Amino acid sequence: ELKVEQNPLFLSMQEGKNYTIYCNYSTTSDRLYWYRQDPGKSLESLFVLLSNGAVKQEGRLMASLDTKARLSTLHITAAVHDLSATYFCAVDNYGGSQGNLIFGKGTKLSVKP
Amino acid sequence: GAGVSQTPSNKVTEKGKYVELRCDPISGHTALYWYRQSLGQGPEFLIYFQGTGAADDSGLPNDRFFAVRPEGSVSTLKIQRTERGDSAVYLCASSLTIGGGADTQYFGPGTRLTVL
Numbered sequence: 001e002l003k004v005e006q007n008p009l010f011l012s013m014q015e016g017k018n019y020t021i022y023c024n025y026s027t028t029s030d031r032l033y034w035y036r037q038d039p040g041k042s043l044e045s046l047f048v049l050l051s052n053g054a055v056k057q058e059g060r061l062m063a064s065l066d067t068k069a070r071l072s073t074l075h076i077t078a079a080v081h082d083l084s085a086t087y088f089c090a091v092d093n094y095g096g097s098q099g100n101l102i103f104g105k106g107t108k109l110s111v112k113p
Numbered sequence: 114g115a116g117v118s119q120t121p122s123n124k125v126t127e128k129g130k131y132v133e134l135r136c137d138p139i140s141g142h143t144a145l146y147w148y149r150q151s152l153g154q155g156p157e158f159l160i161y162f163q164g165t166g167a168a169d170d171s172g173l174p175n176d177r178f179f180a181v182r183p184e185g186s187v188s189t190l191k192i193q194r195t196e197r198g199d200s201a202v203y204l205c206a207s208s209l210t211i212g213g214g215a216d217t218q219y220f221g222p223g224t225r226l227t228v229l
Contacts, residue, residue: 004155033217042204043156043220088155099144099211100169101218103155 002027002093006104013079013111021074021107023089032072033090033101034063043088047074079111115139117221119205125227126195134190134224138207145188146206146218147180148172156204162188163211195228202226 003026013019023032031050035043047056049065049072056063060083062075072089086106093100118137126132138145144163148156158172162182170180177195182188192199202225206218 035220042222043206045217045219048217090155093158099146099161099163099208099216100158100171101146101148101156102158105153105155 002029002091002102004089004091004102004104006087006089006107009105009107011107011109013076013109015080015111015113016078018078019076021076021087021109023072023074023104025070025072025089025091025102028067028070029091030067031092032065034072034074035088035090035103037086037088037106039085046087076109079109081111081113084109084111117205117207117219119203119221119224121224122222123225123227125229127229128195128197130195130228132192132195132226134192134203134205134226136188136190136205136207136221138186138188138205139219142207142209142219143185144168144208144211144216144218145182146208147188147190148204148206149201150204150223151201159190168211192226195226197228200226200228 005024034046047063052067054065060077065072086108088106090101090103120135146161147159150156160170165185177193179191202223204223206220208216208218
């Protein structure tokens, strides 16, 4: 059974600081998804990582995928308050793209002035 | 264009009642997914459709849950004999297709179901 683990689950940061969120998964997969969820809102797609070594950046967020280590990271650079949200990673349950996504529990990020 | 829409946004029902939750996917998206999310947890997969057929219903928790997508567009998630443990936010998502890099799932706002 595929397991997706994120850490930390809670992260309180000061504005301007850097930090990394980790996403480990237990079985082979060649793609990984990152989503953002604001309180009371639905999920917003951030990144789709489609191959080993993939790196994608959008603003202050950068995501990478190491399929051999079964690890993805979401790096936050010079955090700002607007990044406060819960971040989820998700992996396809069948290792490819079959539609059945398994999500981590999420990392609740709070950026304080 | 319009995103995924779900109705109702909130549904309060009594234990034992029947409920239907509706999802309108993004126009042209062939794949449609249902998840449910409990407080403080990530979404949990229920079922997905490719076209009209359920391609994977392995996440449906028991036979009280059923979903249809008769014309390959709108989908309805049906829950019979609701239980308090069914209370959650039910999320619908759609994607252009399955696989091939065009399978990013776009989520709707969800239906918050409360079973009293």
